[in-house]
Structure formats: C-alpha cells, structure tokens
Amino acid sequence: MKGFAKTQFIFSFKTLEQHPMNNTTKQYSIGEKVILPNGEVAPLSKAYRSHDLLFLSGALPFEIDGSLSSEGIEHQTTLCLEQLAVTLALEGLTRNNLIKLTIWLTDKNNFTGFNSSYVRFFGQHRPARSTVQSELMLPGALVEIEAIAAY
DSSP: OTTOOSHHHHHOOSSOOOOOOOTTTOEEEESSOOBOTTSOBOSSOSEEEETTEEEEEEEOOBOTTSOBOOSOHHHHHHHHHHHHHHHHHHTTOOGGGEEEEEEEESOGGGHHHHHHHHHHHHTTOOOEEEEEEOOOSSTTOOEEEEEEEEO
16 A cells, blocks of 8 residues: 555544634645655645535545455445545534535446445435546555535
C-alpha cells in the first residue's frame, strides 16, 4: 500500500481538528491530517466545508484495522459508504445529508453488486449519482466513492 496511509487515513477522526472559522466564509477542513506511511502529510483533507456544503474526499475500501479489503464489491462498497458516514458525523450530519455521489468502479460487471450495497445503505434516500468505470490509484480496490453533503 505504498503511498497510502492506513488506519489514520480512514479512522483517525476521533477528534475534530481545530480550525479557525471565518464566520463570513465558513470554509475549513474536517478531520485530522492524513499522514502517509512515509511520515509525510497528504496534500488533501478528508472533507472540506464551504458555506453550506461539505465536500468529502474519495473513500477507499479499508477495513477497521487499516488494511485494504480483499472482499468482493458489496463489502468494499459498504466499507466506503461507512467511512463517509463517519466523516459526516464529525459535522453532525447523516447519510440523508448527502446530495451527490461520484462512484468509480474498476469493473462494470461489479455494478449490480455495488448497487445492491448502495441501496441497502441509503434505503429510500436517493442522492444524485454518477458512476464510471476507471482504474483506481490503489491496486486491489474495486470501488472509490466521493460525496457532497448539504448542511
């Protein structure tokens, strides 16, 4: 998993980093800094608030111990969606605040399995969504999900 943080990347959000918040702009990053295995700080935020929108960086299918899941598409999809839920909770939001998701699948044949997990996670909530097939930066990941939420 060269170049990717493990546990810290996904599950290090026990406390919200203090950010100066300009009451006029309401722009700040969410979560702790992402530290890569080589000790460098990743050049991204787990999420970023701008006014009444929260932009969540792409979630990859990491298990709670920080390892990349070797399970199938349904499990990997659930892991990604649960990570988004953890980040949303830092701002007092839930999955029902999600308004747009972008999905990358490495294999179009995984669409049915992905969709099954997606429907279980969201229930009757139906945010806007784009789904594309693409190679991912992390070998072994079958899916990556980024999202936008509204406050």
